[in-house]
Amino acid sequence: MVDLPGYDDRGPDDLDGPGLARNGSELLNRAGFWAAHLGPALDADLDEELAEMFDEQLDAIRSTYEELTDPAGWPVFPIDAGGGAQLAVVYRNFEEDEGIDFLLSNGPGERYVRIAVIEGALEGPGISWAELTSIADRQGDRLERARTLLLLTPMLGDQEAATPTARDRLREALAVVGVTGDLATIADGLVTASPTRWSSTDEGSTVCEHPGSTRNPASHVALTPTDLRSVCQVLQPSGTQEAAGQLRFADLEKMDTRPIGNGRVPPSAWS
Structure with a gap:
């Protein structure tokens, strides 16, 4: 079992x-894992087209997806953030409330904060x-850097990601983990899935303009100011500063606060 302080992973029949x-x-390392994990982020169905894109057998993808989403156990993929x-x-596998939760803890024993949800009731980027x-660059070796990049990519949303450099890095990561399909198409789909803008507040927090993001202080799913600061401190690229001309805190009132639309594949489409 995996201990996730502050996160409720108890089933309804065993509270x-x-x-x-x-x-x-x-x-x-399971056959079909990366197709199963990245497919929803690509707005792809669990079908032969997805299998061809990843150069995997459809049965293998389905088998791995079924294990990932088995209500008897919730697979957790931990990542060291330094x-x-x-x-x-x-993989939060409630039978009627499935989804993939992306969590962050600021230190040993600290509670986990949910920063994004994929599938079901979406919260993100x-x-x-x-x-x-x-975060990927903080990992110890090439394989772990590639895995980290791809595990977290489904919660990515950034208009700055639609660059040749980003596409090249994702293609390289896919190759490192053993994907042999149409790497260019996969990478392009991942970087363009949720284009949005990020900016810095006067307090130094990095915030997202998307109305469904927990990191948009004007969103109905916004993190508390304290949690937002903690998340930003962990994720902040070391030695970097945001470019001039970005939004400031006063501009947050202008952010779109409409409910997020369902731009991903709902779990029912992969049943």
């Missing part, structure tokens, strides 16, 4: 139990391209 979260790292901080990608690559 006093130890929880359903389990380490899913063994699934990373300085004791942790990220976790959790949760990370910018600069932050995503920064």
Whole structure:
């Protein structure tokens, strides 16, 4: 089992139990894993087109997806964010409330904060391209850097990611983890899935303009100011400063606060 302080992973039939979260790292090498994990972010159906894109057998993708979404256990993919901080990608497998939760803890024993949700009731984007690559670069070797980049990419949304450099980095990561399909199409779909703008507040927090992001202080799913600051401190690329001309805190009132639309594939489409 995996302990995630502050995160409720108990099933409805065992509210006093130890929880359903389990380490899913063994699934990373399973045939079809990356197609199953990245498919929803590509707005793709679980069909032969997806299998061809990833050069995988459709049965293998379906088998891995079924294991990822098995209500009997919630696979967790922990990621070291440095300085004791942790990220976790959790397949939340409630039978009528499925989704992938992206969590962050500021240190050992600290509670986990949910910064994005994919599928079901969407909350995101949760990370910018600069932050995503920064977390990946903190990993110890080439394989872990590639895995981290791809595990977290589904919560990416950033208009600055639609660049040749970003596409090249994603193609390289896909190759490193063993994907042999149409890497260019996959990379392009990932960087253009949720284009949005990020900016800095006067307090130094990095915020997202998208109305459905937990990191948009004007959103109905916004993090508390304290949690936002903690998240930004962990994700902040070291030695970088936001470019001039970005939005300031006073501009947050102008941000779009309409409910987020369902731009991803709902779980029912992958049943």
